Amino acid sequence: MELYRLGVQELLDMMRRGEATASEVIRSVYARIDNVEDRIRAYVTLSREEAMKMADKADEDMKAGDVKPLSGIPIAIKDNMCTLGIRTTCSSKILRNFIPPYESTVTKRLLEGGYVLTGKTNLDEFAMGSSTENSGLQVTRNPWDTGRIPGGSSGGSAAAVAADECIAALGSDTGGSIRQPASLCGVVGMKPTYGRVSRYGLVAFASSLDQIGPITKNVTDCSLMLNAISGRDPLDSTSAPVETPDFSSFVGREIKGMRIGIPKEYFIEGMDPEVEAAVREAVRRMEGLGAAPVEVSLPHTGYAVAAYYILCTSEASSNLARYDGVKYGFRAGGKDLMDMYMRSRAEGFGPEVKLRIMLGTYALSSGYYDAYYKKAQQVRTLIKNDFERALTDVDILVTPTSPTAAFKLGEKTDDPLQMYLADIFTISVNLAGVPAVSIPCGFTSGNLPMGLQLIGRHFDEGTLLQAAYAYEQSTEWHKRKPAL
Amino acid sequence: MKVSIEHLSRLARLSLSDEEKTRFAANLDSILSYIDKLNELDTAGVEPTSHVISLATVVREDVPRESLSREEALLNAPDRTEKFYRVPKIIE
Numbered sequence: 001m002e003l004y005r006l007g008v009q010e011l012l013d014m015m016r017r018g019e020a021t022a023s024e025v026i027r028s029v030y031a032r033i034d035n036v037e038d039r040i041r042a043y044v045t046l047s048r049e050e051a052m053k054m055a056d057k058a059d060e061d062m063k064a065g066d067v068k069p070l071s072g073i074p075i076a077i078k079d080n081m082c083t084l085g086i087r088t089t090c091s092s093k094i095l096r097n098f099i100p101p102y103e104s105t106v107t108k109r110l111l112e113g114g115y116v117l118t119g120k121t122n123l124d125e126f127a128m129g130s131s132t133e134n135s136g137l138q139v140t141r142n143p144w145d146t147g148r149i150p151g152g153s154s155g156g157s158a159a160a161v162a163a164d165e166c167i168a169a170l171g172s173d174t175g176g177s178i179r180q181p182a183s184l185c186g187v188v189g190m191k192p193t194y195g196r197v198s199r200y201g202l203v204a205f206a207s208s209l210d211q212i213g214p215i216t217k218n219v220t221d222c223s224l225m226l227n228a229i230s231g232r233d234p235l236d237s238t239s240a241p242v243e244t245p246d247f248s249s250f251v252g253r254e255i256k257g258m259r260i261g262i263p264k265e266y267f268i269e270g271m272d273p274e275v276e277a278a279v280r281e282a283v284r285r286m287e288g289l290g291a292a293p294v295e296v297s298l299p300h301t302g303y304a305v306a307a308y309y310i311l312c313t314s315e316a317s318s319n320l321a322r323y324d325g326v327k328y329g330f331r332a333g334g335k336d337l338m339d340m341y342m343r344s345r346a347e348g349f350g351p352e353v354k355l356r357i358m359l360g361t362y363a364l365s366s367g368y369y370d371a372y373y374k375k376a377q378q379v380r381t382l383i384k385n386d387f388e389r390a391l392t393d394v395d396i397l398v399t400p401t402s403p404t405a406a407f408k409l410g411e412k413t414d415d416p417l418q419m420y421l422a423d424i425f426t427i428s429v430n431l432a433g434v435p436a437v438s439i440p441c442g443f444t445s446g447n448l449p450m451g452l453q454l455i456g457r458h459f460d461e462g463t464l465l466q467a468a469y470a471y472e473q474s475t476e477w478h479k480r481k482p483a484l
Numbered sequence: 485m486k487v488s489i490e491h492l493s494r495l496a497r498l499s500l501s502d503e504e505k506t507r508f509a510a511n512l513d514s515i516l517s518y519i520d521k522l523n524e525l526d527t528a529g530v531e532p533t534s535h536v537i538s539l540a541t542v543v544r545e546d547v548p549r550e551s552l553s554r555e556e557a558l559l560n561a562p563d564r565t566e567k568f569y570r571v572p573k574i575i576e
Contacts, residue, residue, distance in 0.1 A: 358493065
């Protein structure tokens, strides 16, 4: 077995037993990258030299008895998280040459955990999109079918994990951007509870919705990554002052008697019948493991996409006001200061980002604020209440992650609204702030992966991992690899 | 058309081409008609949610700590002098 094929836990075990070194692992991963990256294009920046040095350092530390939680594990980072001295582009022309003068908290924690950075992965520009086709730099392809999209916006991270171009990755999720690409690439992706993980150093898109989380090859690895990045951070005032449990302690617990809610609003027209069948079969499988399924209702589900696109664009229009061509980023020429602002932003941002800035500016503009922004915030309350009510009767909710498997490149690029509806099952979770994980639950007749979404209570990622692991171990889905 | 693209692009500090103005106007129209479905819901008396976890305003002791050096802060500037960011003329 090639080392690059393995997961975090397996490699940690091997390195601790002296059966592999960090240097051998990173060389194996880079050999894989050299072999497949021209077909996948998951990475915007490869940090090969730093990676080799970090691996050597991990080997020295381990030899000296200093074994850290992620010593020597090659991890890819979505290119909207700042890495000190390593280019961070957000896949945008406006940040194409930006070299962060500081380290994000998540990557700082991974550094303290002994990780090896493989490189920075592609995304929809500023994380705005569901296919990674909105990247201002390159198009990433789905490892299961290179004529299809990997999902988005963390498409580079999900594709890199699925193609074994890293051992694990970090993504960010504002409306489904970890879970949907994980689902479409056949890997595990978790959006933790809002506030569980620090957002310091994550380039802001919609601050009340954004959350960083792991993308991994299996559920055990998800728990290890979550252990490494969680916890209150004085540099992010929205990070929650809650204890971080040992998430790996939930892995392996049985799910007998666990009450799982099936929201009836998530089985809609327009959903691929193969996805519906796979999710229903997964529920039966969990029932076979002793869980008790019940139908529940989240009555405001149909309003989530509309509320989300007001809230996220409003926050984005404000957050992205900082790109003015003065302190960092792209600058165009202009006859005066205002002209320079307007041209720099017009030339630096891509079409989807401009559209969202326009929509957000409209929603926040004088005379429209109550009709749009406040209304959307009120609907957010109703959606949040739906989840709180449902999750008092059941322990977790089970839904599809995405209504379809991966679609073809170019299929939805002409119609922003159709692209937005690809996130119909993931968006509500961000509005409610609850945690959710996507895990593989089967393959279509065309051999494309499908994902199951488990949704939990605030700060109850443990129960999600418990259920996800129990289901995962009862299947073989996570062992399948794309033929590359 | 509900939206004045000209006015909006000015507010958003985006200088748009004619082609973009036409396309964005159509996109915004279709997205806003979809968003109109929010009006089916009676939200009278519903508290708006701006934050999902209830946090009081977080404060810390006002203790001086290290921050970026001037050189680090200027490192990514598209145009600078030795000590300052440089911008085009503001006042004629």
